[in-house]
Amino acid sequence: MYELIQVAENTFYINCPSKIGVYRVSNDAVWLIDSGNDKDAGRKIQKILEQQGWTLKGIINTHSNADHIGGNTLLQTRLGCPIYSTPMENAVIENPILEPSFLYGGYPFKKLRNKFLMATPSKAHDISLANLPQGIETFPLGGHFWQMIGVKTPDNVYFLADCVFSETILEKYHISFNYDVTAFFKTLDFIETLEGTLFIPAHAEPTEDIRPLAELNRNKATEILDELLNICLSPKFFEEILHSIFEKYALTMDYGQYVLVGSTIRSYLSYLYDTGKIQAYVENNYLMWKTITSNPSEK
DSSP states (O other), X not given: OOEEEXXXXXEEXXXXXXXXXXXXXXXXXXXXXXXXXXXXXXXHHHHHHHHHXXXXXXXXXXXXXXXXXXXXXXXXXXXXXXXXEOHXXXXXHHOTTHHHHHHHTSSOOGGXXXXXXXXXXXXXXXXXXXXXXXXXXXXXXXXXXXXXXXXXXXXXXXXXXXXXXXXXXXXXXXXXXXXXXXXXXHHHHHHTTOOOSEEEOTBSXXXXXXHHHHHHHHHHXXXXXXXXXXXXXXXXXXXXXXXXXXXXXXXXXXXXXXXXXXXXXXHHHHHHHHTTSEEEEEETTEEEEEEOSSOTTOO
């Protein structure tokens, strides 16, 4: 764990729970793509940089989930490096309380204010204004989070953040976090068109062909949508739906899973509503969800 792996002339990654990209701009200088999940990750990254004799010139955060920005604060404090991301992600990077607040839908109680859902603050800048290394390209990867981006290095290596998850993760957890399901499907279509030497998702093994993994993620999302339609053949309120999903996939409820899976299921319900497959209505002071099987006006 935290092994530095070279995959091209100047492109490396650090193998850890959320893979960290490293691009070498000169013999003694590098940029990072994400920074790991906490200050310990930051320490390990700093140690790797020192062993290689590298100076850290900057960090590109693909998005603001705590496991991708957790090393920011330590590295920025110790090494003085600038950090860049997109505007909405920067809001969370600088104010990490926004992540558990968004997931929970209110002020998060103490059990949710932990390093897995809330990093420490760091100062971030708009990536559109960054003087990035020559040849580095960024591109939107909508769906998983607010304004997530991917990064392509001049070695034709793509870092794909959290737009896809490994088959192992999908088989174990089934429901990977998604904010915007429409954008998620569009991103899967997009990455299948890319031509590259290597594709490195944060939570899957590097691959020369991203299309099979994209299809696996698409199929799992479609399966969940179909399951929700089945659950809601009779009217259900949200907690009933969430309970049914946990039972269906033999998931274990805890505080973190409640907000992560719960937020994702709400996004799936929004997608089904917006595509005309499910309806929502208030009855007896419950917001009810019901699959549309005939006349949309019928409950």
